[in-house]
Amino acid sequence: MVKAIVGANWGDEGKGKMTDMLAMDADIVVRFQGGANAGHTIVNNYGKFALHTLPSGVFYDHITNIVGNGVALNIPVLFNEIKDITSKGVKMPKLLISNRAQMVMPYHIDFDTYEEARLAGKSFGSTKSGIAPFYSDKYAKIGFQVSELFDDEEVLREKISRVCTIKNVILNDLYGKPSIDEDGLYDTLMEYKEMVEPYVADTSLFLWNAIRDGKNILLEGQLGSLKDPDHGIYPMVTSSSTLAAYGAIGAGIPPYEIKQIVTVCKAYSSAVGAGAFVSEIFGDEADELRRRGGDGGEYGATTGRPRRMGWFDCVASKYGCRIQGTTDVAFTVLDVLGYLDEIPVCVGYDIDGKVTTDFPTTGLLEKAKPVLKVLPGWKCDIRGIRKYEDLPENCRNYIEFIEKEIGFPITMVSNGPSRDDIIYR
Numbered sequence: 001m002v003k004a005i006v007g008a009n010w011g012d013e014g015k016g017k018m019t020d021m022l023a024m025d026a027d028i029v030v031r032f033q034g035g036a037n038a039g040h041t042i043v044n045n046y047g048k049f050a051l052h053t054l055p056s057g058v059f060y061d062h063i064t065n066i067v068g069n070g071v072a073l074n075i076p077v078l079f080n081e082i083k084d085i086t087s088k089g090v091k092m093p094k095l096l097i098s099n100r101a102q103m104v105m106p107y108h109i110d111f112d113t114y115e116e117a118r119l120a121g122k123s124f125g126s127t128k129s130g131i132a133p134f135y136s137d138k139y140a141k142i143g144f145q146v147s148e149l150f151d152d153e154e155v156l157r158e159k160i161s162r163v164c165t166i167k168n169v170i171l172n173d174l175y176g177k178p179s180i181d182e183d184g185l186y187d188t189l190m191e192y193k194e195m196v197e198p199y200v201a202d203t204s205l206f207l208w209n210a211i212r213d214g215k216n217i218l219l220e221g222q223l224g225s226l227k228d229p230d231h232g233i234y235p236m237v238t239s240s241s242t243l244a245a246y247g248a249i250g251a252g253i254p255p256y257e258i259k260q261i262v263t264v265c266k267a268y269s270s271a272v273g274a275g276a277f278v279s280e281i282f283g284d285e286a287d288e289l290r291r292r293g294g295d296g297g298e299y300g301a302t303t304g305r306p307r308r309m310g311w312f313d314c315v316a317s318k319y320g321c322r323i324q325g326t327t328d329v330a331f332t333v334l335d336v337l338g339y340l341d342e343i344p345v346c347v348g349y350d351i352d353g354k355v356t357t358d359f360p361t362t363g364l365l366e367k368a369k370p371v372l373k374v375l376p377g378w379k380c381d382i383r384g385i386r387k388y389e390d391l392p393e394n395c396r397n398y399i400e401f402i403e404k405e406i407g408f409p410i411t412m413v414s415n416g417p418s419r420d421d422i423i424y425r
C-alpha cells in the first residue's frame with residue numbers, strides 16, 4: 001500500500017517526526033519533490049538530526065530510501081548528510097537515486113543568491129539552495145538528469161556549453177558576474193557521477209514492482225499545501241508541488257495507488273519567508289510561543305532563522321487538508337500549548353468587512369484580518385500521555401473543535417518530539 005505524508009500549512013508541521021514514526025511499518029520511503037531548502041527534524045535513539053535531502057526512513061535498516069525523480073538533487077548535500085548520520089552511529093542506509101532525478105548545479109545556487117541580492121527588500125526569502133533556478137531550468141528543458149552523467153563525454157560537454165551560453169548572458173549582463181568555467185563544471189559533474197553511481201536506479205520501475213509485491217511505501221512530502229506553486233500563496237511559494245497528488249509524479253507511480261494521505265497540522269502556526277500569514281502574532285506573545293515551540297524553539301532546520309508565529313488557522317488548515325486529499329490528520333506539537341490560559345484560534349477571515357472560511361487567492365489574502373475564537377487552555381504538561389481519554393478535557397475540546405472546523409478526522413495526536421509521543425484515536 002502507498003501512503004503519503006504531507007503538510008497542511010507552511011511546512012515545519014512536524015512531518016519528519018511523523019514520517020520517522022510511520023516509517024517503522026514501511027518497506028520503502030520516497031522523497032518526491034523539493035530539495036535541500038527545507039529540513040525535517042527527527043529525534044530518535046541516535047540523536048537529533050536535520051534531514052534536508054535524505055528520506056526519513058534512513059534510520060531503519062529494513063527500509064529502502066528513494067530520492068525520486070521529482071526531487072531537486074543536490075549531490076554534495078546528500079552525501080554530507082549521509083556522512084553526518086553515519087558518523088553518529090546510524091548504519092549506511094539503503095539508498096536509491098532515480099536516474100531521472102535532476103541535479104542542482106553549482107550555478108543554481110549562485111543564481112539564487114544573486115537574485116535574492118538583486119531583489120533586496122523585495123526578495124522571496126529564499127534559502128539560497130538553488131531551488132527556484134533549478135525548477136525553472138527543469139521546465140525550460142535545460143536541466144541535467146542524473147542519467148546524463150552517464151552519457152558520452154562529447155554529448156555532455158556539448159550540453160554544458162549550450163546551457164552555459166544562456167546562463168552566461170544573465171550572469172554577465174544582469175548580475176555583473178564572470179562566466180561559468182565549462183571545464184570546471186564538467187569535472188564537478190564527473191565527481192558527482194562517481195558519488196551517485198552505486199545508487200542510481202530506475203526507481204519508478206522498482207516502485208512498480210514493489211507495489212505489485214504488496215510492499216508498504218511511504219511518500220514523504222516537504223513543506224506544506226500553502227507553499228504549493230499552484231494552490232498556495234503564489235508567488236510566496238516553493239517551486240515544486242507540495243501536494244500528495246504530485247507524489248505519484250515525483251515518484252513515478254500510478255496516482256490510484258496512493259490509498260492514505262496523512263496530512264500533518266501543527267496545533268499552532270509558524271511560517272518562514274515572506275507572504276501573508278493571517279493568524280500571525282507579534283511581540284512577547286510570539287516570542288514566548290517561538291521559544292517554547294517545537295523541540296527547542298521554532299527556528300529554521302536549514303537556516304536557523306526565527307520562524308514567524310501565529311495561532312492555529314482553521315481557514316488555512318481546512319483548505320490545506322482539502323487540497324491534499326486528506327484521509328487522516330496528524331495533529332502535532334500539541335504539548336507546547338500547555339502554558340496558555342486561553343488559546344485563540346483563527347476561525348474566519350474578515351476581508352473588507354465580509355467573513356469567509358474559504359481560503360482566498362493572494363490579493364484578498366493580503367487584506368484578510370483574522371476572526372479569532374478563544375478557547376480555554378488546559379494548563380498542564382500532556383507529554384507522556386498515551387490514551388486520548390487521559391488528555392485533559394480542555395485539551396480534547398481543543399482537538400475536537402479544530403477537527404470540526406477543518407472537517408477532516410484527526411486520527412493521530414503528537415504530544416512530544418519522540419517516536420513514541422503519539423496518541424491514536
Ligand code: GDP
Nearest residue numbers: 012013014015016040041294295333414416417
Ligand atoms: P517538518 O519539516 O514538518 O518535519 O517540521 P520540523 O522539522 O520543523 O519539525 C518541527 C519541530 O517540532 C522539530 O523540532 C520536531 O522535533 C518537533 N516536534 C515534532 N512533533 C512534536 C510534538 O508533538 N511536540 C513537540 N514538542 N515537538 C515536536
